Amino acid sequence: MEWKIGNVTIPNQLVVAPMAGVTNSAFRIICKKFGAGLVVCEMISDRGIMYNNKKTLSMVNVDPNEHPMSIQIFGGTKETLVEAAKFIDQKTAADIIDINMGCPVNKVVKTDAGAKWLLDPDKVYEMVSYVTDAVKKPVTVKMRTGWDEDHVYAVQNALAAEAAGASAVAMHGRTRKQMYTGHANWEILKEVADALTIPFIGNGDVTTPQQAKQMIDEVGCDAVMMGRAVEGNPWILKQTERYLETGELIPEPSVEEKINTAKEHLHGLVKIKGDYVGPRQFRGQAAYYLKGISHSARTKVKLNNAESEEEMDQIFDDFLEKDAKRNTRKNA
Numbered sequence: 001m002e003w004k005i006g007n008v009t010i011p012n013q014l015v016v017a018p019m020a021g022v023t024n025s026a027f028r029i030i031c032k033k034f035g036a037g038l039v040v041c042e043m044i045s046d047r048g049i050m051y052n053n054k055k056t057l058s059m060v061n062v063d064p065n066e067h068p069m070s071i072q073i074f075g076g077t078k079e080t081l082v083e084a085a086k087f088i089d090q091k092t093a094a095d096i097i098d099i100n101m102g103c104p105v106n107k108v109v110k111t112d113a114g115a116k117w118l119l120d121p122d123k124v125y126e127m128v129s130y131v132t133d134a135v136k137k138p139v140t141v142k143m144r145t146g147w148d149e150d151h152v153y154a155v156q157n158a159l160a161a162e163a164a165g166a167s168a169v170a171m172h173g174r175t176r177k178q179m180y181t182g183h184a185n186w187e188i189l190k191e192v193a194d195a196l197t198i199p200f201i202g203n204g205d206v207t208t209p210q211q212a213k214q215m216i217d218e219v220g221c222d223a224v225m226m227g228r229a230v231e232g233n234p235w236i237l238k239q240t241e242r243y244l245e246t247g248e249l250i251p252e253p254s255v256e257e258k259i260n261t262a263k264e265h266l267h268g269l270v271k272i273k274g275d276y277v278g279p280r281q282f283r284g285q286a287a288y289y290l291k292g293i294s295h296s297a298r299t300k301v302k303l304n305n306a307e308s309e310e311e312m313d314q315i316f317d318d319f320l321e322k323d324a325k326r327n328t329r330k331n332a
Helices: 025-033 046-050 054-058 078-091 114-119 121-134 154-163 186-195 209-219 235-246 255-290 297-305 309-331
Strands: 003-005 008-010 014-016 038-045 069-074 096-101 139-146 168-175 200-203 223-226
Touching: 014 235, 025 038, 025 255, 038 046, 038 078, 038 096, 046 054, 046 069, 046 078, 069 078, 078 096, 078 121, 096 114, 096 121, 114 121, 114 139, 121 139, 121 154, 139 154, 154 168, 154 186, 168 186, 186 200, 186 209, 200 209, 209 223, 209 235, 223 235, 255 297, 255 309, 297 309
Parallel strands: 014 038, 014 223, 038 069, 069 096, 096 139, 139 168, 168 200, 200 223
Antiparallel strands: 003 008
């Protein structure tokens, strides 16, 4: 089912969450290939953009295969945030600008950014309105339900973002204090969905196609945002898209499909990050691709120590060869 963020059409109800160190262009292209309606770039520092930080600017490159896509920015002052938003608006191929109001980590919160805003709906309104006034692209906001259980201003913060001109709101059903522990509170998400007139994206504890449908039905959100469940498992997107459309559960991919997609991810990372950084960054993803595959423990260790694209390719090929032999013996 397609829907819109401002003037941007999103082809289905599946959004891949921004994840630091994960949702770079290489990963986003794979997510698109497997059915994500919208992908969001890992969060970008407003100061990194303002100071023309080389690493920061390399993160805002957008591949033609990613659209529609969104770039997320974070910052603590309206001046720096507006400058960053203008840069994304005028100098990148992003379709949407997303403001981070949910990041719970100390180094972000200490700069008055991320989840710190959840304590003050007036600041949410002020910051979002400054950004929406300064740019042409639609602006969205990603939030959490609150700072802690004593400071849950989910509805007030979401309505403040809407009043300030946001085109959609995404909300993770946990407080800042919870980080990623405990359970996401879908009841609060439902209150927010009921209060908003702009599209609402629900996030938190969606790891299966059935949970995605349950969230849409129970929360009443326009779309579901999946994060950690997609790491090393982009097939979950195709499975969820099909399930939402037809109620059909399609089977798990074969070991060969998993390995080939892992290699595609590795090659994509090397292309955007280079021969040194690419393989090292892929190490963090390799274990996710091999999760649940029998006899893969040694291969995980080897990949974690590998230093080049060629070496990693060879390790994957060797594993596939051994896996095929095992299957031949099993079926003999």
